[in-house]
Amino acid sequence: MISKNLIKLIKSLEQKKYRKREKLFVAEGPKVVGDLMALMAPQRIIATSEWYKGKQVSEDVVVTEDEIRKVSFLQHPQDVLALFELPEMEELPVEQLSDHLTLALDDVQDPGNLGTIIRLADWFGIEHILCNLGTADAYSPKVVQATMGSIARVKLHYTNLADYLEQLQDAVPVYGTFLDGNNLYAEKLSPSGIIIMGNEGNGISEQVERYVTKRLLIPSYPAERPTAESLNVAIATAITCAEFRRKN
């Protein structure tokens, strides 16, 4: 049985203000919950008795599949939903940048795109993502789900991106993708530095663009053919990160 108060709490966590107030976020499904539990203890677990079987956790709330439907944010509810403590937001130390590749998102808006980017960052061993303050919140149920568990391994740092880049004073190369940049494949790419990806509609903002030291372009094929105007931001992020890793 799940109490009315708990249902109300979970439902409220769809909104950022309640996540901040309660310092909690929601994760669903054995894969995502399992990946998070490998790194942090859940605050609450709502699961079917099937899910608890053989697990090293004491039973918290045991529900039927029908009951989990009442709190799930998924179209196809799975057999576990858990609440985890919202990680403390920490400033990313500048020293961390000099021997790692780091992503920076300049207001990526779509939760699906953000989740997909966190997942691919994990794949490519990018442990930290800087997010400008207009970027979608990574702890909304939609984003957490789209990361497929990678939210457990990739750290997000929400910050005023222009201010953050200002203090770097050219300590590391700052890459950005543009429709008039230099061919990604012809460029030397450093094994460390920041890769900035822009907003879905507007790309990289002027305030942030000032700090880009290397402008990259993902070439379309063949060059002269009429084609899509641009690539989806998660797609562009993937192709760029893959090329950095291929070269290094």
Next chain:
Amino acid sequence: MISKNLIKLIKSLEQKKYRKREKLFVAEGPKVVGDLMALMAPQRIIATSEWYKGKQVSEDVVVTEDEIRKVSFLQHPQDVLALFELPEMEELPVEQLSDHLTLALDDVQDPGNLGTIIRLADWFGIEHILCNLGTADAYSPKVVQATMGSIARVKLHYTNLADYLEQLQDAVPVYGTFLDGNNLYAEKLSPSGIIIMGNEGNGISEQVERYVTKRLLIPSYPAERPTAESLNVAIATAITCAEFRRKN
């Protein structure tokens, strides 16, 4: 003014059976409608007077922004919605395969993923996509929108993929991505052939896998680190297509 019958018709086109019956599909927004109009005449246009201004088309249905809300499938309705004739499904001639790169989707289910794949195929000059019969329908409003206009330039061929591949008899290389394939970057990649991408949850099906002649893997980084189990299918498609184009 927009008639009740027209509203009803447009709303019905969210469902495949009505798209098939009416032989129509919906596109929205100046970019997507414009890209389609460059290639085919719309059957109906519902737009604000603002949108018609300066266009070489006679006014069909003129509506206010409020009225367009009644028929739009978008969260943020734009100032034009148009109906286009559903293209005739044609079998992709085998001869076409021998000097082109072709994508094949083995039951990609998510409309957002399918739309994103059509958009990136356009970017990489892939003109034809084979879709196994369980693949999401490319003419649903969600997919059309996610293609950002690329649906106008990329041709879709729904077919029994295993049967189609059977008749090829090794005429072209058939690539597929697998978690135990050979490093994509170390492999010779042909400038033509078929690249198969699998379903979101299950990957490439057994029936289709039989026809794969070259198994590819997108390496994670660094190799030994615990990471995401897999990449989103649109992301994997993008990285694979980009590498084919880089090499050729």
